[in-house]
Amino acid sequence: MQQVTLNIPKMSCGHCTMTVEGAGSALAGVSSIKADLGTKLVEVSYDEDTVTLEEIRQALAAAGYPPEA
Numbered sequence: 055m056q057q058v059t060l061n062i063p064k065m066s067c068g069h070c071t072m073t074v075e076g077a078g079s080a081l082a083g084v085s086s087i088k089a090d091l092g093t094k095l096v097e098v099s100y101d102e103d104t105v106t107l108e109e110i111r112q113a114l115a116a117a118g119y120p121p122e123a
């Protein structure tokens with residue numbers, strides 16, 4: 055199990071965090087995703103045998119919330 059923290063400055067309200075969490079948890083291999091509106095940080099736990107960090111980043115970007123590099 056891998057854990058990563060992504061920075062998504064575009065999140066500006068509760069709907070944004072719900073969209074980010076929904077897009078992340080829809081991915082097979084993502085076991086938990088928690089978006090913090092105050093810090094703009096998203097903590098993701100995932101199974102690296104099932105999903106890659108790049109796939110997670112792309113899914114969040116496709117939902118309209120690209121993580122910063």
Ligand SMILES: [Cu+2]
Nearest residue numbers: 066067069070
């Ligand atoms: Cu919003």
